[in-house]
Amino acid sequence: MRFINFENIIRDAWEEYDPSRNVISVTDISARVSTNHVFRVKLENNDAVIAKLSYFGYYEHFVEDHTLINALANNLNAPYHHFLARSLMKRNHLYTYQYSQSSINVWVIFYNPVGVKRKLPRVLSELQIRRLGQEVAKFHRACFKLKNILPDWSKTMAIDIEQLRKILDSDDGQFEHRMHIKSIHQQCDTLFENMQELGAYDLPAIPVFVDWNIGNFSVDEDFNFYSRWDYDWFRMSSRVMDFYFFSRVCSSIGDQTSFSYLIDPLMEERFLWFLEEYHQVYPLSRVEILFMKEAYRFFILNYVIKDGRYFFHEIYASRLQQEAHSVYFPELDQKFSADKILAKLGLSE
Structure with missing residues (x-):
């Protein structure tokens, strides 16, 4: 895929989502073995969200998957009611952003950050x-x-x-x-x-x-x-x-x-x-x-x-x-x- 300024796409996505809160910084926190991109987005007043950017597959499947995940997250009972990271909603709908230019299609979704406790050890007992x-x-x-x-x-x-x-x-x-x-x-x-x-x-x-x-x-x-x-x-x-x-x-x-x-x-x-x-x-x-x-x-x-x-x-x-x-x-x-x-x-x- 030819070079695209992902940070600008993230900023445009947030501007469409909520222009009342400015983006202060966008930091790439992606895993290095994958072509998918994950960003920490710092907003005014020390707020922060996570942005996921993808550009393979189908946009419709991307929306479908995250709609299902959000429904699952909102309906799981304890002890799993806070297990899944929730995507941001705009009014009554899951918010996604699609960037299309010539042959390039990129889509973005935002998550609220989740807390992290312990990751599993490399070898388990x-x-x-x-x-x-x-x-x-x-x-x-x-x-x-x-x-x-x-x-x-x-x-x-x-x-x-x-x-x-x-x-x-x-x-x-x-x-x-x-x-x-x-x-x-x-x-x-x-x-x-x-x-x-x-x-x-x-x-x-x-x-x-x-x-x-x-x-x-x-x-x-x-x-x-x-x-x-x-x-x-x-x-x-x-x-x-x-x-x-x-x-x-x-x-x-x-x-x-x-x-x-x-x-x-x-x-x-x-x-x-x-x-x-x-x-x-x-x-x-x-x-x-x-x-x-x-x-x-x-x-x-x-x-x-x-x-x-x-x-x-x-x-x-x-x-x-x-x-x-x-x-x-x-x-x-x-x-x-x-x-x-x-x-x-x-x-x-």
Whole structure:
């Protein structure tokens, strides 16, 4: 993307939102592995807000996601009533700002800042993993209770995969994925066939945030969720979609500056500790355990293959996409064992 003065766009967005309070400064606080941009906006009288700026995907999906998140934030009961950062409203509507010029589309949303307590350690103890499993189950259960009162949504796994297929047919897609077009189509076919066979399309959809990197949320002294502020990969989908990142949080390798998306964490004993506790609080079904394999396949197809070059900086995107073909997909059938998880949870037939 050619150079754009993001600070000026943030200032214009705020001017449209509330011209009565001047912007004093705009500071980029973005994570350096991502192409998304986050800013701390200092206003008059020491007020401050957080601005999120995005320029890939669709503006309609951006608005849809944040409308759902805001509805979720406003309807969650204690202890999660203050967990999610709330977006700013203008009169009766969620406020978003869209900047369009020639082929450039950028959109902005503002959040109220959230407090941060403790971030998880890079490597968790068994007790911490088990406590996290209980907490995630409670949060998922709270989200499930609200699924019927949330606004409608349009973005589904099928829509994302069909969009990937369209990209593969485009000139840009033919160039970017020229060595792997056929194999990507085969992975898409496998995903749809296996989901149909499993009956996974009937799994209830709840709000899931997918990316549970330890830099995206904080907990209190008892490992209760305290605050969450990153919504880049939010979607309405099966709760299983959250599990891969929690397996990475539980991994013996721990949080890494240089990262890959290997299947291995899903098979570690440490993640089974997490699932044991989760299952005791909010029981999982056989279909959901079997679907974990396809949720991982979708994650690689959607967030690494389809959106990788938009979300990650080029140095990460190229490596992750190469690893998808040389490691992630080949090892999926070799290493993932649903039977191991089913036996651990007492769900074997």
